[in-house]
Amino acid sequence: MLKSSSQLLITSILTSFLPFYIPLLPTTPTQHLHLALVQLLPGIVEKLNDPKERVHSASNTCVALFGRKCYEAEPAPTLSTSTVKGKEKEGLVGFWERHVRETMTGKGWRGKVEVMKMLLSLRKESRLSLKPWLSPLVDLLEDGDGNVRDQAREVGIVTETRADDRPWWLC
Numbered sequence: 001m002l003k004s005s006s007q008l009l010i011t012s013i014l015t016s017f018l019p020f021y022i023p024l025l026p027t028t029p030t031q032h033l034h035l036a037l038v039q040l041l042p043g044i045v046e047k048l049n050d051p052k053e054r055v056h057s058a059s060n061t062c063v064a065l066f067g068r069k070c071y072e073a074e075p076a077p078t079l080s081t082s083t084v085k086g087k088e089k090e091g092l093v094g095f096w097e098r099h100v101r102e103t104m105t106g107k108g109w110r111g112k113v114e115v116m117k118m119l120l121s122l123r124k125e126s127r128l129s130l131k132p133w134l135s136p137l138v139d140l141l142e143d144g145d146g147n148v149r150d151q152a153r154e155v156g157i158v159t160e161t162r163a164d165d166r167p168w169w170l171c
Contacts, residue, residue, distance in 0.1 A: 002043030007052070014047065014058035022065040027073035030092060037095055041066055045099050048115065049108030060114040063100070067122055070096045097132070104136040109145040116140070116151045130155075 001013055025033050047059035070092040103111045122128040140152040
């Protein structure tokens with residue numbers, strides 16, 4: 001549905017259906033959430049680069065909802081991968097983080113800006129640690145696009161400063 005050529009259908013899904021559907025997904029067992037992530041998250045992340053504000057802001061909301069749900073289902077974010085019979089299996093948080101990181105390192109400037117806005121909102125609401133995100137955020141401070149650099153600076157200004165009042169990216 002998110003690959004449809006109908007802009008009205010995509011907008012309706014992102015603004016009316018998914019914001020109500022995602023919170024209703026059960027966190028235990030995690031198979032339902034995993035299936036929804038695998039089927040929907042790549043298409044939603046792709047829509048972060050859409051030129052229409054209504055589409056990319058709605059997809060930002062949906063990615064944030066999926067992130068909250070993943071962290072709720074796997075409360076220990078450090079265990080984003082688990083080992084099963086010698087092979088590493090990516091968990092819900094790891095899957096979500098991988099798609100968000102790929103957007104941060106992608107080519108589209110809107111996607112990068114929307115991801116940074118989403119990380120800020122998640123940080124304010126749920127005390128998401130920005131420590132795992134420092135490397136991509138520092139890279140975005142040197143991005144070729146001015147919109148991305150400005151948003152990365154805003155992320156740095158809004159986040160906490162150290163005891164010597166230096167922003168986190170200078171530490």
